[in-house]
Amino acid sequence: MTEAVPSPRSYAGESPEVRQARRRRRFIDSGKTLFGTLGYRKTTMRNLCAHAGLTDRYFYESFASLEDLLAAVYEELAGELEAAVLAAVRSADRQLPVEELIALGLDAFFRQAENAEMARVIWLEVLGVSPRIDALYNGVLRRFADMLLALVRMALPDWRMPDEVARVLSMGLIGAVSEATKDWLMTGYTQPRAGLVAGIGLIFEGVVGLQGGGDGGR
Secondary structure (H helix, E strand, O other): OOOOOOOOOOEOOEOHHHHHHHHHHHHHHHHHHHHHHOOOOOOOHHHHHHHHOOOHHHHOOOOOOHHHHHHHHHHHHHHHHHHHHHHHHHOOOOOOOHHHHHHHHHHHHHHHHOOHHHHHHHHHHOOOOOHHHHHHHHHHHHHHHHHHHHHHHHHOOOOOOOHHHHHHHHHHHHHHHHHHHHHHHHOOOOOOHHHHHHHHHHHHHHHHOOOOOOOOOO
16 A cells, blocks of 8 residues: 655645745845845855845755846846836826826836846846846847837837837837946936936937838838
8 A cells, every 4th residue: 555645744834835935035035135235246155045044955945056046036126127117107197298108117217227236136237147147138128128119109009110120229229228227327326317217218209209111121
């Protein structure tokens, strides 16, 4: 007769899965803090575990390496940034002029970027780590470009621009936002947020004011 394999026991009313998820959460939160202050390359397993209040045994139940944790932290922070922009635009009156919608979205973006720990991870700490992280970074940029293009198409359904050209333009806009944010971070946020919103807003307005035609150069 085959004996039944005992299932993992609950502790204090919590299943093993819930406890593991909570430990994973603590490592992600510690990664956000340490990568955003010490920096990814100066963060060791020892100080990460000390900050999380857990041992490396628990780290390896959720992550294969510190690079895995960096990827998880980066994706979560990028998701928070994207959600903030979408929430600001979606909650706005659809009858607002496009210039005001642009300003709302940019203000939400730069409000998030004022968190120096978040900004350091997103714009500095992920650069040059590995081909895998480079690909993740580029994928996030492309996702933001796609989001921007979708928002423009929604706000301006008559915007006449071939898709392949529009996508290049949206990547260019994301590049402008990204470089402005990086400079803002590196100079200690000395420029008022409103100045970034106004300056980048002019670039956005110039692009959405273009009316393309033809087949995109084919």
